[in-house]
Amino acid sequence: MKNSQVVHSIEKLKASNIRITPQRYAILEFLIESESHPTADEIYRALADRFPNMSVATVYNNLRLFTKIGFVQEMVYGDSSSRFDFTSTQHYHAICEECGKIVDIYYPGLDDVEVVASNLTGFEVTHHRMEMYGTCPECIAKHKAADSVSPEIPVNH
Missing domain, CATH: 1.10.10.10 (Winged helix-like DNA-binding domain superfamily/Winged helix DNA-binding domain)
Incomplete structure (x- = not known):
């Protein structure tokens, strides 16, 4: 390919x-x-x-x-x-806010969003992009590992 x-x-x-x-x-x-x-x-x-x-x-x-x-x-x-x-091919991106990793997402259902946007706004739409932000599985796993290794220590007043 x-x-x-x-x-x-x-x-x-x-x-x-x-x-x-x-x-x-x-x-x-x-x-x-x-x-x-x-x-x-x-x-x-x-x-x-x-x-x-x-x-x-x-x-x-x-x-x-x-x-x-x-x-x-x-x-x-x-x-x-x-x-x-x-x-x-047209695709979108999921971006990890912690490590910056970018993963491609292919979702053909969003192809007609340009037609909808054009109909709603009167724009001649030439292209679009969509990004989703969050935390990737590797960063989530690091957090879980860190949480299980170092539990919070209570503070005495």
Whole structure:
């Protein structure tokens, strides 16, 4: 599946007369393979050994290109670094407020929300995004483990 996404994306780049450099291919492949919604710096660090002459600017420039073409969605949350998500299908995100983990959610029932919004507002809706915030299972487990190890000590007055 992921290999076919790389091939399809490369074909789309070629059809747009965009040169396929080894760095561009590696960045795209990393995004498709990654499930962690990486930052540009994380992508750079992951590929630095394979491409010692590649700069962070190269990663950012390619991410901008992929975002413009529609391969990648830039996700900006608060004041933290942007995260990048390869988007082959419309999906949503659940975000852990403690560790920052982002998990994709596919729910086709929300596709018609744009039509409803357009009908209610008169807007020509071009896209939408939805995010859910909470605590991931790993952070919940850490809290439960910490609570069972160190019970509260009563304070005597």
